[in-house]
Amino acid sequence: MLGARAPVRAVCPSEGDWAHHLQARVWYWYVQTAWIRLAVVREVYLHVGPVKTGSTFLQDLLWRHRDDLARQGYHHPGAHANEMWLATNDLQDGAFVDYEMPQASGVWAQVCQRALAYDGPSVISHEMLGLSTEEHIDRIVKSLTPARLQVIVMARSLAAMLASLWQESVKSVGRDGADSWPAFLATQRDTLAPVTDALLIVQRWLAHIPAEQVHVVTVPPAGTGPAVLLGRFSDALGIDTTSWTANAAARNVSIDMVQAELVRRLNQTSAASLGHRAQRLLVHDALLPAMRPPNPTRRIRLPSSEREWVEAETARRVDGLRDCGALLHGDLADLASPPELWQDVPDAVTEADLLEEALHLLVLSHPDTSDPDRLDFV
Numbered sequence: 001m002l003g004a005r006a007p008v009r010a011v012c013p014s015e016g017d018w019a020h021h022l023q024a025r026v027w028y029w030y031v032q033t034a035w036i037r038l039a040v041v042r043e044v045y046l047h048v049g050p051v052k053t054g055s056t057f058l059q060d061l062l063w064r065h066r067d068d069l070a071r072q073g074y075h076h077p078g079a080h081a082n083e084m085w086l087a088t089n090d091l092q093d094g095a096f097v098d099y100e101m102p103q104a105s106g107v108w109a110q111v112c113q114r115a116l117a118y119d120g121p122s123v124i125s126h127e128m129l130g131l132s133t134e135e136h137i138d139r140i141v142k143s144l145t146p147a148r149l150q151v152i153v154m155a156r157s158l159a160a161m162l163a164s165l166w167q168e169s170v171k172s173v174g175r176d177g178a179d180s181w182p183a184f185l186a187t188q189r190d191t192l193a194p195v196t197d198a199l200l201i202v203q204r205w206l207a208h209i210p211a212e213q214v215h216v217v218t219v220p221p222a223g224t225g226p227a228v229l230l231g232r233f234s235d236a237l238g239i240d241t242t243s244w245t246a247n248a249a250a251r252n253v254s255i256d257m258v259q260a261e262l263v264r265r266l267n268q269t270s271a272a273s274l275g276h277r278a279q280r281l282l283v284h285d286a287l288l289p290a291m292r293p294p295n296p297t298r299r300i301r302l303p304s305s306e307r308e309w310v311e312a313e314t315a316r317r318v319d320g321l322r323d324c325g326a327l328l329h330g331d332l333a334d335l336a337s338p339p340e341l342w343q344d345v346p347d348a349v350t351e352a353d354l355l356e357e358a359l360h361l362l363v364l365s366h367p368d369t370s371d372p373d374r375l376d377f378v
Helices: 015-039 055-064 066-071 083-091 107-117 127-131 134-143 158-171 181-190 198-206 226-237 257-271 276-290 304-323 351-365
Strands: 043-047 122-125 148-155 214-218 327-329
Touching: 043 055, 043 226, 055 066, 055 122, 055 226, 083 107, 083 122, 083 127, 083 134, 107 122, 107 134, 134 198, 148 198, 148 226, 158 181, 158 257, 158 276, 158 304, 181 257, 181 304, 198 214, 198 304, 214 226, 226 327, 257 276, 257 351, 276 351
Parallel strands: 043 122, 043 148, 148 214, 214 327
Antiparallel strands: none
């Protein structure tokens, strides 16, 4: 019939057409998800210390509350509590330790791989990262590309850090032992290093990332509750830590002037006959935990003769941190030297003082013999 339309007939695609159609759909899906993956900017928060700025306290909290971090969308990429120490030494090729650590080989790459595989922010924390040279920092940036780095640097009073650093140095086992307190101060005065200088660490990082990705957290003065430091640190991370128990976190053991000198001499003596592991077991596992509480009248203080350079260096760092453009969490006034840390006439540690402390330590470190069921003594 003229003008009549032919009936509409369903056209079934051939097997080849179906394959082409499916291939096109799969390719479209791949391209779309690839763009989504590229759009997800992974962030890695690097808490780099330096040492003696509350790092042990903060790292213990991060590890114990990693499940809460995960609930807030953050990832702790450590497989065990000590892995960040191994990873940092691997990254730095053992530049800042005086013994071999074969177990550290390849650990930095593993930590970075886990961080980059996570679709969200990760937190890498170790205070030895603060010692990183420009070469180390370049390696860090390349190994975490394409993540956006947020670097957290802790800033503490130089005067307070010097006393804490010397304590830590005398507790560190090694072949040569630590310097005396006067010799240590002379070295610090003549060779300023990132171990105490938050400004130097910030400046090294500013050569690689913009200032808005660098966070400076000031350490509050002694006597301030631990929740203050945790609050500033969590503000830099962007997490909620109100449910975390700050008072239960790990802290380093403090010792007084006489105890520090005793440990320094014990390290020097034991290094002559013990290997590194045996020496560490003696000092850290047997002696330090057995020490009586430090005597507040024998607190480690700085002689007033060191005050001029400490105050000048403190002012330089405060001005630099104020002007560098990094994000500040806390108060730069916390970097002032505590008045109670200075003394006009340094306390002399006598041989009698050391003998008394050694005798107390001998008694306190001896195994308990009060058990009435023991039969190995008369």
